[in-house]
Amino acid sequence: MRKQEAILLDNPGLSIEGKKIARILGFFGVPWRALTTGKLLAHNGADRDSSSKCRLMSSSDTLLQLINGLERDPAFTQFWEEQVHSAFVYAGDDSEILRKLIRRLTGDNGIVISKINPGVGDLTVSDQLHDFCKVMAGVRTAASKADFDTSLVFNTPKESTINIISLGHGGTFLKLEYNRVPVFFSTSKEIIDIDAELTSQNFDVREHFLNAVPLVLYIKWAFRDACWNAPETNACLVIDDPVLKPTHGFVNFQELLSLMKRHKFSTNIAFIPWNWRRSAPQVVRLFKENPDNYSVSVHGCDHTRAEFGGPDRRRLYCKTRRALDRMNRHESITGICHDRVMVFPQGIFSEAAMSALKHSGLIAAVNSDVISSDSQPRAVTISELWDIAVMGYSDFPIFTRRYPWEGIANFAFDVMLGKPAIVLIHHDYCSDHCARLIDFIKGLNALKCPLTWSSLGEVVRRSYRQREVSPDVVELEMYGTELRIENRSGRRKRYLIRRRESEPSGIKEVRVGSEEMVWNFHDGRIDFEVELDPGESRIIAIKFHDLDGNGQCEETASYKAKTMLRRYLCELRDNYVTTTKLRFVGSAK
DSSP: OOTTOEEEEOSSSOOHHHHHHHHHHHHTTOOEEEEOHHHHHHHTTTTOOGGGOEEEEEEHHHHHHHHHHHTTOHHHHHHHHHHEEEEEEEOOSOHHHHHHHHHHHHOOTTOEEEEOOTTSOEEEEOSSOHHHHGGGTTOEEEOOHHHHHHOEEEEOOOTTOEEEEEETTEEEEEEEEETTEEEEEEOOSOOOOTTSBOSSSSOOGGGSHHHHHHHHHHHHHHTTTTSOBOSSEEEEEEEESOOSSSEETTEEHHHHHHHHHHHTOOEEEEEOGGGTTOOOHHHHHHHHHOTTTEEEEEOOSSOOTTTTOSSOHHHHHHHHHHHHHHHHHHHHHHOOOEEEEEEOGGGOOOHHHHHHHHTTTOOEEEESOOSOOSSSOOOOBHHHHHSSSBOTTTTOOEEEOBOGGGOHHHHHHHHHHTOOEEEEEOGGGGTTTTHHHHHHHHHHHTSSSOEEEOOHHHHHHHOOEEEEEETTEEEEEOOSSEEEEEOOSSSOEEEEEEEEOSOGGGEEEEEETTEEOOOEEETTEEEEEEEEOTTOEEEEEEEEOOOSSOSOOOOOHHHHHHHHHHHHHHHHIIIIIHHHHHHHHHHHO
16 A cells, blocks of 8 residues: 555445545545445455555445444454554434444534534634644634535534534534544535536635535645645735835835835735836835835736737737836836736636737736636636646636635635635725735734745745655646746755646747756646755746737727826826725714
8 A cells, every 4th residue: 555545435436425535635646545344344454564554534424334343353443543544534414323423433422413503603723733724723714504504513522522623612523533543523414526617706615614624634634745735835915006106095105015024924016017107216216125025017918998808819919018018118117127927907818818928928827816708718627726826728827816805714725725825905905004904914924834925926936736756856746837946955856847738839948047958748748857956946937939920019099098098097096086985984984
């Protein structure tokens, strides 16, 4: 048996929930196999050594069958104690079997099992089990309708029972023990289906808390050496639209800088390239003197309505090249380097836009929406949202971002999955001198996981997943078209790097620093190798061929006039209309 392999205990042929667990194990890179309880007991651990202990996963019905079998033969009990690392169990359909199992595990015949009732309080993840709960420790959220319909609450006074996720005075995810082996029991009868199609523009863990979080917590704990993991957690605050003047709406750049330094976070301004000639010298100086705090990215081109939502790839490519040309001009005038990351205006994009961005020299897109504006958009699955970035559009990544009102629970779950924490606000969120913002930043920084705050470009470069193949070899999956890797160990390491790519003919070159690399293609991926000495850091860049055309599209005088009017009216709205309205509302309270 391979180290840290999962065993799915089930009837011959996996059940519906068993198949869902198998898909989640596959997502995290965990090897698994399915066995019946009879086959597991027949093996009796004879071919296993202590370094390959079983991680069992089953329904409550199946675990009770196993326990009944174990108790018929002392050899089976010895196998359980010596060869089983732990077990993850979810509630089966038979309530009587469930009751018998819980009483057997707890030794408490007076345990109360009831349905979740609305209004009894929040679901709360324990803050006492840091090694198990990690970044989710202490997180709170309201139970959803799905939780009400499919989950139960256990109330037991036994000290040997630990509530990992509590609701009121009861537990919905518990740590129990059977013959000195930990058993993690989820009261949810359903496991989330990560192959299901997304029904909104982003995944909301608050709607799936009890059928997603317990299993992911267990997998990340029990299979920590087999799982894909992110080496660090990257974070950045993104504010859309501001012109680089001392104030824009409620954003005061000097005030914001003071808050960043005091509360340890970074801010990226999604900068509209049309404004390339309008940056104020004092704000330019502020950005240049504080590159660890301030950065700028590319926010569309003219920021007109749905400007990246059309189907014409060549036109979108021209628009992207014009945006980058303006950003280059802004950089030459001001000295402010820009992150080659696209933030779509209004979050609107098309399949054609993603292809155009890929060939323009950008390294990624960052967006709050992941479903394209095409008349027949491609389906996006939950597993794609769980990944570091969505890669389904021309193999060009969309890193997702969230508003603060989506809650700490969503950010914490993203971090547990290995995704970066990218926060989205507009200037009006700073209407109280950033008090709400700072409260939220404090909440993020209080998570049981250190955040690495940096520029948006560095967030993209440093966001990837990896796992150790051996002490000297690391397998790594790349998402952006640029990657920064650092060997933080004390020994030389070889990195086996792969990246999804369905059209290898579009690749111009792969470089590590100034060195051009040899790469291979198979099964929809490119791969190559890099060796790093201890403490060495390198940037890997994948360059794509330009698209046909000179990258220039003519703009009519009418379009230019309308764009200028739109930009000035939007600035008028932000600086006067919105600020006056919100200040009036605030004074009236």
